Amino acid sequence: MPSSSAPHVLIAGAGLGGLTLAQALRKQGISFEIFERDRSERERRPGWVIGLHHMLDDLKESIPDDLPPISSLNNLFPLTKYQPEAVYYDIAKPNQPKIGVRGDESEWVVRAARHRIVKWLETHIKVQYNKQIVNIEETENKVKIYFQDGTSAEGDILVGAEGARSATRKHILKDKDPVRPPPMAVIHGFATLHGEELDEQLRLGHSLYMVDMSSTNGSPMMFLVTLVEVYPDGESGRIGWALIWPDERATKEDFWVYNATGQEQYDFVVEKTKNLPAKYLTTLKRSDPETTVPVLRLYTLVMDSLPTGRITLLGDAAHAMTPFRGEGGFHALSDALNLARAIGKIDKDDIENIKEVFDPYQVQMLERGREAAKLSEEAFSRKREVGGTEFYMAWGRPMRPLPDEDYA
DSSP: OOOTTOOOEEEEOOSHHHHHHHHHHHHHTOOEEEEOSSSSGGGOOOOSEEEEOTTHHHHHHHSOTTSOOGGGGOTTTTOOSOOOEEEEEETTOTTOOOEEEEOOTTOOOEEEEHHHHHHHHTTTOOEEOSOOEEEEEEOSSOEEEEETTSOEEEESEEEEOSOTTOHHHHHHTTTOOOOBOOSEEEEEEEEEEEHHHHHHHHHHOSSEEEEEOHHHHSSOOEEEEEEEEEOTTSSEEEEEEEEEEEOGGGGSTTOHHHHOOHHHHHHHHHHHTTTSOGGGSHHHHTSOTTSOOOOOOOOBOOOSOOOOSSEEEOTHHHHOOOGGGSOHHHHHHHHHHHHHHHHTTOOTTOHHHHHHHHHHHHHHHHHHHHHHHHHHHHTTSSOOOTTSTTOOEETTEEOEEOOOOOOO
16 A cells, blocks of 8 residues: 555546556555546547557556556567568568567567557546646645636646647746757558458568668668558458658658648658559558548657656656667557656655656666667667668668578
């Protein structure tokens, strides 16, 4: 049981990090409220897919036992012949063996759609929706947040977990916000594949594969194809694709992609990928350019330090990064687990104790986030050679030649 000095925690943001924190606090018996600016659960667009890996044991130990097993989130299920796998192809080297990272029966990595992880983390958690923060007040003993709907909430600790556009961060930094768009451009889309077409894509990369187009484009450019989820019938699934390239113009609000129609974006991708082998283009060709897909806005945020007090941050609110190494969700969950342990040590009535406990959490969190954001932004900025010391990573492991598999 928590002591009488345990805090009441306000969590702004019901994404991966905020919900993980809520579950870890629930296990400790620490009271909390969690708020989300979206109007309802149905409005949420929690992104693509992430790999849960190095923090898995910590996650299992830190959340209550009444959640379904993490393995149930595996986006390859109900298929059992594949393990999670990320693969690299270079079209200039068509005979190169499969290069990548592959999971195994130990389940050291679980690849899952973000929306499924969010739903899983919402188990037994009451999220208060339509709660957009408009003001934050601090006293020596409390934090009070005011919402656009006229309501308010008061607690001992406020955690900003509301992503790159965090109102909590802006309050802490007094509107001197260092978040910025990186010089990277993305056009993406989705399609549903069936039967042999789905199986072909999974054989190319069970979870995802990236095609290095630098040799034909004349500058760094990647075409990414990723499994979002296999549907319960095991015969069909949702696949995403993305064209990614460095572009200084993407830092401007008038960048053409942000205002282009779906057809204009699709036509651009078709033109850039016209020299790719047909097997890599199935998902693109099955996509409907008229289907509305929200433009993927990218942000990078690095900070050297944060003031310590009754307000702190986690995830993209503290260290936003591009998705090109697939690590944003990983770091948000790691932050949440570390912060939950820190909150379990504080005396809500002793501000000096709070500062002493939060300071090492923030130092470590910001340092880890800065490095991850830097590496993520650089991921596709230049050509990399297989076997080189700076070659691509997946799920925290270096990509290497993979052994052949029998898919029967």
